[in-house]
Amino acid sequence: MMSDMNKGTEGGSSLFPTYARYPISLVKGEGSWLWDDKGNKYLDFMGGLAVTNLGHAPKQVKDALVKQLDELWHVSNLFHIPNQEAAAKALTDNSHAEAVFFCNSGAEANEAAIKLARRYHQKVKGNGRYEIITFAQSFHGRTLATLTATGQEKVKEGFGPLPEGFRYIPLHDIEALEAAITDKTAAIMIEMIQAEGGVIPVEPAFVQHLAKLCKERGLLLIIDEIQTGMGRTGKLFSFEHYGIEPDIFTLAKGLGSGFPVGAMLAKGELIEAFTAGSHGSTFGGTPIATAVVKATVEAIISEKAPERAAESGEYLVGQLREKLAGNPFVKDIRGKGLMIGIVCNGPVANIIAEGQKRGLLVVTAGPDVVRLLPSLIVSREEIDQAVSILTSIFADQTAPAQL
Numbered sequence: 001m002m003s004d005m006n007k008g009t010e011g012g013s014s015l016f017p018t019y020a021r022y023p024i025s026l027v028k029g030e031g032s033w034l035w036d037d038k039g040n041k042y043l044d045f046m047g048g049l050a051v052t053n054l055g056h057a058p059k060q061v062k063d064a065l066v067k068q069l070d071e072l073w074h075v076s077n078l079f080h081i082p083n084q085e086a087a088a089k090a091l092t093d094n095s096h097a098e099a100v101f102f103c104n105s106g107a108e109a110n111e112a113a114i115k116l117a118r119r120y121h122q123k124v125k126g127n128g129r130y131e132i133i134t135f136a137q138s139f140h141g142r143t144l145a146t147l148t149a150t151g152q153e154k155v156k157e158g159f160g161p162l163p164e165g166f167r168y169i170p171l172h173d174i175e176a177l178e179a180a181i182t183d184k185t186a187a188i189m190i191e192m193i194q195a196e197g198g199v200i201p202v203e204p205a206f207v208q209h210l211a212k213l214c215k216e217r218g219l220l221l222i223i224d225e226i227q228t229g230m231g232r233t234g235k236l237f238s239f240e241h242y243g244i245e246p247d248i249f250t251l252a253k254g255l256g257s258g259f260p261v262g263a264m265l266a267k268g269e270l271i272e273a274f275t276a277g278s279h280g281s282t283f284g285g286t287p288i289a290t291a292v293v294k295a296t297v298e299a300i301i302s303e304k305a306p307e308r309a310a311e312s313g314e315y316l317v318g319q320l321r322e323k324l325a326g327n328p329f330v331k332d333i334r335g336k337g338l339m340i341g342i343v344c345n346g347p348v349a350n351i352i353a354e355g356q357k358r359g360l361l362v363v364t365a366g367p368d369v370v371r372l373l374p375s376l377i378v379s380r381e382e383i384d385q386a387v388s389i390l391t392s393i394f395a396d397q398t399a400p401a402q403l
């Protein structure tokens with residue numbers, strides 16, 4: 001028998017080593033601030049990867065969660081769940097969507113979107129279309145279908161055979177897009193800002209072309225709002241910047257303020273495609289999760305979080321452009337609202353580590369981009385503090401970083 005001493009992984013952890021973790025254990029959070037187990041304080045400009053859009057432990061959401069914990073945690077989706085209806089209404093009242101399917105994560109929301117697109121064409125339209133077109137550098141999740149939809153080889157390694165029916169094209173390549181469409185194409189799936197891919201905003205003209213093409217050819221437009229949604233880019237949903245209405249869109253991350261929940265939204269004839277028994281999830285839309293969603297949507301609206309993200313984002317980008325001007329390591333500063341990328345001339349891992357030493361948490365987006373994802377209600381003082389720390393780090397970083 002194996003002794004306890006030998007169990008687990010090399011560092012003595014009982015977890016799968018699926019993350020290269022930073023040497024910090026965070027134990028408390030409030031607003032834009034986090035504390036570690038040694039009492040060190042950090043200004044959080046990564047927001048749990050675009051999750052804590054209202055900051056850590058936002059009062060309205062916490063109150064709704066605590067109240068619900070006293071009443072009811074879980075019932076099967078075989079029953080009516082009033083909180084789920086109310087949360088769905090909060091989302092449909094604030095978008096063009098007419099129906100919501102709740103699940104537990106971003107990957108599950110995209111999985112539901114892919115399934116809905118296929119089933120709509122096959123069962124409602126009866127045309128047998130199933131192919132989904134996605135883009136190079138995209139990220140859509142880590143289930144088998146969503147990692148297949150993802151336009152990055154590294155997430156697919158060792159997981160074959162992958163599901164059929166996905167085609168990839170370079171972003172902004174209209175010719176490649178036209179060539180990829182066949183009589184089997186069901187949908188085009190895209191992020192308005194490729195987040196994990198390096199904070200790459202899609203050109204408005206390309207988005208317009210895509211929306212027009214989808215209408216003309218009877219294809220569904222699926223927008224992955226998992227990282228860009230819930231006010232992050234300066235609008236409640238990032239497609240609002242482009243004046244378009246996707247057939248399907250997906251949410252997670254900021255939807256639950258830190259509580260795990262995802263959603264897939266659609267309208268019209270699409271709703272008929274998911275009949276009773278065609279799709280489901282034991283934990284999708286529990287009374288607790290949907291109390292949190294309703295409170296989160298209401299707080300985002302009442303706090304004017306999208307408007308604040310737009311204003312703060314403009315200020316933050318302006319400050320970064322001014323303070324980092326002429327720094328040879330900085331190539332570009334891009335993004336929308338409070339999803340901002342500092343594009344660098346080399347690997348940025350040491351900038352992330354240096355930030356942690358100086359009390360600022362930021363994250364990469366690909367190897368060469370420092371990504372900033374603060375709370376949408378971050379204060380000017382907190383932004384100034386973050387810019388000051390970043391300026392000092394970049395000042396010490398005059399040559400391409402050595403890893």
Ligand SMILES: Cc1ncc(COP(=O)(O)O)c(C=O)c1O
Nearest residue numbers: 105106107139140141226227252
């Ligand atoms: C754009 C996008 N889609 C999908 C996902 C997957 O979400 P989850 O990790 O909740 O499954 C992510 C996660 O980073 C994402 O950024």
